[in-house]
Amino acid sequence: MLVALSAAAGVVLPESPAGLLLQASVGTAGGPLVAAWSIYVAVLLIRRRPPKPLRVLAYAILSLTWLLVLALREPNGGGMSGETLLGLLDAGFGRTGGLALISLLAAGALVGLIGLERILECVAFLGRQVHRLAPRRQSAYRRAPRTILSSPPAIAATPNDEPVILGPRSIVQETRPPKAPPPPKTVQPGTAWQRPENSILGTATDAASFSPAELKSRARIIEDTLASFNIQARVVEVQQGPAITQFGVDPAAGVPVSKIVSRQNDLALRLGAPTLRVLAPVPGRPMVGIEVPNTSVATVKLGDLMNAPQFNRARLPIGIGMDVSGKPVVADLTRMPHLLVAGATGSGKSVCINSLITSLLVTRTPDEVQFILIDPKQVEMSQYKGLPHLRLPVVTDMDKVVAALRWTVLEMERRYTRFSEVSARNIVAFNERFPSERFVYLVVVVDELADMMMTAAEDVERLICRLAQLGRAAGVHLVVATQRPSVDVLTGLIKANLPTRIAFAVSSQIDSRVILDRAGAERLLGRGDALYQAGDEMNPRRVQGAFASDEEIEAVCEYWRAQGTAQHSMEDEAELEDLARQDDPEEKLLAQARQIAFERDGQITPGYLARRLKIGLQKAARIHQTLVADEAAAQSQSDD
Incomplete structure (x- = not known):
């Protein structure tokens, strides 16, 4: 303590004896050395901890190094202590060897004081800062942004290397549906049917969840987050959809895609997103897709899909929804040829079924398509009762479910018998050759497969598989839905015969693998957010399901009821009752x-x-x- 006070007095009073002694001993290094040691001693006194020998030795080595540096810079810079130390090093190791030795000792002392991990973190931080300040156009991994020829960009590539923002196209917010046109006057059965106008379904206005400035800010957050983990990548494209926004990330050469996938939780934390999905890579594109939920989900109205050109080209068009770029997703049921819809309760499964049925009701007459509706819940399809499109009454009694499937199998076999008599391969060829005897397409819709499997699993599985295997050429198509995607409901035989699948949000990755044979559905947002796996595509597409309100569905049904009620064949009903008694x-x-x-x-x-x-x-x-x-x-x- 006395030594420290004397040294401090020498610094404050340089003309005093203590100041002259300090100047002669350590030269101009006296001030910094006294300050450093005084702070160290004060900290020890405040904390009331004894000094650690290794730490004191490290401070002493750094002090001697400081004296040696000052002695080399100017004469008497390190005082007598610096000159003595320099002479000893020159005599023992030479000037070069002495400097190397004192440098190694100083480096070891610095590592002992700060810690190796902290030093490495500081070096990495400095490297990232230098990389950020470097001109982007001089970086080897940064390439010019790509544009999509099939999707016109909303913002062109700019000289400051901003990401290309695409869409949103027809990204919709729900509005009040327009007033439906009045239905035509009631006509007698057998006359020409009149299709309703597309305006009978409500449309919506365009609305985006993020502004261009917010999208660019989120793109920078993604780049900085990846850079903090030494992952060099750049956001080159932004596609804004109804429920999510996809950021197209172009990694640098040599960066493994798996490193980006492993950081999806860190990206979700930095972006403040409840969940996040990484598509690595985007199918058919040289980039990794990071799908971030929008702050508000835009409703995709079925009326907005009706004007898509796919509706005019398909034999049995059904509106699925919109993908991440805002493009309408429309499928042809005859090309599927069977559809599986699965998801947890409240995820949008029943809404999807109603949208599929409504799509066919608006675009096809009873002379073109007919339905067999199986509704074990007894309430989901009650609004379709009395439609002229119904081949059989809506089946709500579980005792008649197997009978309805058996009747459909018999109808399919009758059609094949007729085809073989005239050497027709399928329903299209038969209808072209015999327009007076034409067969209508028959769509079987099952709203809840789990209830049927609990009642008669063996019969239901066998009949569904038989219809799925042979029904396409006969014009029979299945739409099967379930809210319990477990292996005892969706058996291997049923899944193998239903190639096209729509998976809504599920609770676990196991359920997702049961539906799609891959993970992904467990990260969906719900409320219509789905993965659409077409039978002829390798990877599923993320879509926001189309929505048709109860008022719109009722307007379509009333339109058709005004032209004629359901005319069920007495023979068909009698055959159904007979099959039910047998079962x-x-x-x-x-x-x-x-x-x-x-x-x-x-x-x-x-x-x-x-x-x-x-x-x-x-x-x-x-x-x-x-x-x-x-x-x-x-x-x-x-x-x-």
């Missing part, structure tokens, strides 16, 4: 019991029936009473 478990047991009674000449008891039929005693007693009543009725008729 009744009670009827099957009763038929087996009659056979047993015939074999034993009527000498049977409820216990014997229970053992033979492997059923409960109460049910066996009920069947026995039915047999006794039938025998009594037959005996009375014979007596009469």
Whole structure:
């Protein structure tokens, strides 16, 4: 303490004896050295900690290095101490060897004081700052931004190397639907059908979630975040969709794509996004897509898709929605040829089914397409009752579900029998050759597959697979939906025969793999956000599903009901009832019991029936009473 106070007095009073002694000992280095050691001693006193020997040694080595540097710069710069140290080094190691030795000692002391990890972090930080300040056009990895020929850019490439912002095209916010045109007067069945105008469905106005300035700011955040992890990449394109915005990232040469994928959680944190999906790479594009949710989800109205040219080219057009670039996604059901729709509760599955049905109702007449609607929930398809497009009444009774599928299989077989008689390969060839006997397309819509699989899994799986395998050429197409995408519902046979799939938001990656055979659906946002996997495409497309309100669906249904109600064939309904009776478990047991009674000449008891039929005693007693009543009725008729 006394030494420190004397040295401090020498610094403050340079003409004093202490100041002259300090000047002679350490030269001009006296001030900085005294200040550094005084601070170190003060910190030790405040913290009341004993000094660490290694830290004191490191400070001493750095102090001697400072004296040596001053002695080399100017005469008497390090005082007698500096001159003595310089002489010893010259005598022992030479000037070059001495300087090398003192440099190594100083470096070791610095590492001991600061720590190796902190030094490496500082070096990396300085490197990033130098890289950011360097001119972009002189960087080897930075290339000119690419533009998409099929998508006209909204902002052209600028000299300051900004990303190209595309769209949004027809990105919509829900508005009040226009007033539907009045339906035509009621006409008798058999007359020419009149399609409704596309204006019967509501449209929407364009609206973007982010401004161009916000998009550029987010692009810079992505670049800086990747650069902080030593990933050199640049955002070259921005596509704004209804629910998400896709940032096209062009990594530098030699940067693995997996490094960008592994940082998706860090990107979500920096962007403040609840979830984030990295598409590596974008199918058919030399870039990595980072899909960031918009602050507000724009509603895609079905009416905005009706004017797409795909609707005019398809035989059975259905509106799926809009992709990340705002392009309408329209599919042809005859090319699918069967569709699987799956997702968690509230993800938009039922809305998608209603949009698909409404698309066909607006664009096709009852002479072109007919429906078989299976609705175990009894409420999802109630608005379609009485439509002239219905081949059978809406099936809501679970006892008739298997019968409806069996009837569809019989109808398909009847068509193939007719095709073989005239050597027609499919429904298109038959309708061209025999326009007077033309067959209509038959679309079977199943709203909830899980309930059907719980009731009669074996029959449902077998019939659905048979329809899916043989139905395309006969004009029979399936649309199957479920909210429980598990392996016991979507079996391997069912999935193999439903190549086109739409996956809405699910709760786990396992459910996503059950639907799409890959992960991704667990990161969807819900409310219509979906992955559309076409049967002829390798990778799924992210779309925002089309929406048709209840008022619009009711307007379309009333339009068709005004032209004629459903004219179900009595033969078809009778055949359906007969098939339902054949599928009744009670009827099957009763038929087996009659056979047993015939074999034993009527000498049977409820216990014997229970053992033979492997059923409960109460049910066996009920069947026995039915047999006794039938025998009594037959005996009375014979007596009469």
